[in-house]
Amino acid sequence: MAFSLSMSFLVGSLALLLLASTGEGKLVLLPAKFSPNYYKKTCPDVQNVVRTVMARRVDMAPAILRLFFHDCFVNGCDASVLLDRTDSMESEKDAEPANKSLAGFDVVDEIKAALEHECPATVSCADILALASRDAVALLGGPSWGVPLGRLDSRRANKEAADGDALPSPHAGLGELLKVFEEHGLDARDLTALSGAHTVGKAHSCENYRDRVYGGEGANDNIDPSFAALRRHSCEQGSGEAPFDEKTPTVFDNRYFQDLLARRGLLTSDQELHTDGGPVSDLVELYATNRKAFFADFAEAMVKMGDMRPPMLMPVEVRLNCRMVNY
Known part of the structure; x- marks a missing residue:
């Protein structure tokens, strides 16, 4: 066993x-x-291989970044989110509603195939996600950073945790967000900086922001009326897909924080960062006016998040196929 x-x-x-x-x-x-030089002898071209595929699939950059977040917040950064369902194991991909709209798995498959050709059975899927996320940000105009490497892939998924409270909810208030991040060893600065990942990508369903734009019990009233009307229209037109950053949703910049100052954050969990003042609101105001400060803190927080480890007694390996265990 x-x-x-x-x-x-x-x-x-x-x-x-x-x-x-x-x-x-x-x-x-x-x-x-972990060390950026972990594959220096065993797969010296690993970073170039990952970057080449990501440059070709840059349209999927926001999806890859989201995959890394959703992987690390459940069982640590162990590529468990990539595992398909089997007769004996449920998949985190099926977690409702957090993971049902995840995408980019085919991009990871493409990177893995290239690396298996370059240096077979060497580079973990967890490290692929960490590198691809860094390159996704950089290719969209954001910062770059040295990615510490050496992760292994778990042989188990944890759908129960993905269904539960391991991942921050789009409907969460600031106190709940801080608690979730604290449980993962991340502080208020990490929360604020990492939330800036919403400067790219989109919400895939109106259900993610319905509470914010339609109001109701516990709703956040800190919203620009014209923005609320615009997003209600999105909901009524069909799927409700909507960009987190209205102006530059495919550019990694600091517009997300500027939207929060204008009370045009899409999710309740977005706008909660700038509501009643305090240290988190101060950081939002800093990042909105100082892109360099945001980029520096985001890079530091990504390294910190990427150091989340799988729990003890978790069986690990370097998967040959990121979607399944080796036997």
Whole structure:
């Protein structure tokens, strides 16, 4: 039976390593601290391979960035969100409503295929997501950063957590958002900076923002009336797809925060960042006027989020196919 054992111990020159088990029961040494040079000898061209595919599929950049968020917030950054459903395991892809509109899986497949040709059975799907997310942001005009590498892929999905409160809700208030991020080791600055990912992409359903634009019990009244009318029209025209950033939804910039100042945040969880003042509102105002500060904090928060680890006793491996375990 596959199992995973994790323990800290000293090796050689006091370098801290992590002992774990792969799905095949083989013990492996994992770095306690990820490194951008992890594949320097085993797959030296990994970053160029990922970047080449992402440049060709830049239209899917927002989807790839969203995949990374939804992966890391459930079981850590372990590529569990990529696993398909089987007779013995439910898929996080089927989590309602958080993951049903996820996309970009085919882009990950394309990157994985290229890397399996370049350096077989070497680069994890979890590391592919981390690199592809960085490149997605950079290709859309945002910052770049060194991506620490060395993750392994879990052999289990956790649909229950994805269905539950592991992922922040689009209807959440600020207190709830801060609590969810704190549970993942992220603070108020991380919450505010990472929310800036909504400067690209779109909501796929009116249900994500209906509470905000139609009002009702507990609704956030901090909304520009013309914006509310515009988005109600979106709901009434069909699917309700709507961009998070009205002006530049395909450019990674700081317009999202400017929209919040104008009370034109799409989701309740967006506008909650700038409601009653306080440190989070102060950060929104900083990022709205200082793109450099936003980019710096976003890059730092992405590295921090990318360091979320899967739980102890989680069986891991380098998947050969990101959609399924190796046997």
